[in-house]
Amino acid sequence: MGAKNGIVSLVIDVGGLDAQDRERIEKDVRSALARLNLPDLRIAMTADREQSSRNASTSVSYTPASSYTPASGSSVPRLLAVGSGKGGVGKSTLAANLAVAMKRAGVQVGLVDADIYGPSQPRLMGSEGMRPTAREDKLVPVRGVVGIPMLSMGHLAEEGQAIAWRGPMAGNALGQLVDAHWGDVTDLVVDLPPGTGDVQLTMVQRFKPAGAVIVSTPQDLALMDARRAIALFEKVNVPIIGMVENMSGYVCPHCEKVSDPFGSGGAENAAHSLDHPFLGRIPLTLRLREDSDAGAPPAAGEGDIARIFAALAGKVIAFTNADRPGVDR
Ligand SMILES: Nc1ncnc2c1ncn2[C@@H]1O[C@H](COP(=O)(O)OP(=O)(O)OP(=O)(O)O)[C@@H](O)[C@H]1O
Ligand SMILES: [Mg+2]
Secondary structure, three states: OEEEOOEEEEEEEOOOOOHHHHHHHHHHHHHHHHOOOOOOEEEEEEOOHHHHHHOOOOOOOOOOOOOOOOOOOOOOOEEEEEEOOOOOOOHHHHHHHHHHHHHHOOOOEEEEEOOOOOOOHHHHOOOOOOOOEEEOOEEEOEEOHHHOEEEEHHHOOOOOOOOOOOHHHHHHHHHHHHOOOOOOOOEEEEEOOOOOOHHHHHHHHHHOOOEEEEEEOOOHHHHHHHHHHHHHHHHOOOOEEEEEEEEEEEEOOOOOOEEOEOEOOHHHHHHHHOOOOEEEEEEEOHHHHHHHHOOOOHHHOOOHHHHHHHHHHHHHHHHHHOOOOOOOO
């Protein structure tokens, strides 16, 4: 059980129990906790995969597999991770817009929200409230903006809720998001949770992305974290596609004057000094935040921001097309 940002999350391991017992436990726990009047209570029931397949129908309540083993013969698309050492630097915003820009460039792209604890992709991609179904023991992705197939724990929890998993369970849950019915998707953009701890390391080790995009804001502290994130990927031989500097230069919506609240150029310098490609700079703009919150990624529209994401996507696509490293340095 855990609490974060006013949200109380509870994970119950119901492995080995039949559906009736699971339902009874959930009901009992809910009614016991109802007395506490918690503003936002989220309950996740976990069980092993065999259990869930026996009861599989059109699934909403979620039961992660006990381990991630893609079915033999199943082809998992290439994974492109978006990571950062630090939280709140714009990973999710970048992942959503990168996926949209790649799709616009003609790539069969999908999106996985690997932030099991704090999923944000349903909101960013305008797919809040959608529910994936399950077929042959695997999830069928929902469709976000511009028809991008996507999966997030946010689609599997009830409205306004999220799910907390213990470390190993988070990996298992992610396994089912990745090993899903992706159809003709060739590239899966994966929005990673913040940090460079065991959870992230296990995820990266297990799913072996083909490459990683590192997001950082320009200031020193964030850059130190970005370096940590790079080290994490390098430790498990995941190539760095490049670094993106987010919130770089603030365009005032009133006077259009550009200022640099977090400095500027830091990520580019760091990329060069670490000998990694620099993929681009995304300015801090009110519109980007507003459109993101409204589930309308600006990469899907026209204008400067869309062009910036298109250029960025072009570099990521070059990486996937080339024998890496394939982007300009
Ligand atoms: N370039 C930008 N301009 C304005 N707002 C931005 C920009 N990039 C991100 N934001 C806003 O900053 C907040 C954090 O962004 P986001 O959720 O993408 O970060 P994150 O790194 O995924 O966070 P977390 O570590 O919590 O997963 C969001 O409200 C987002 O809309
Ligand atoms: Mg995020």
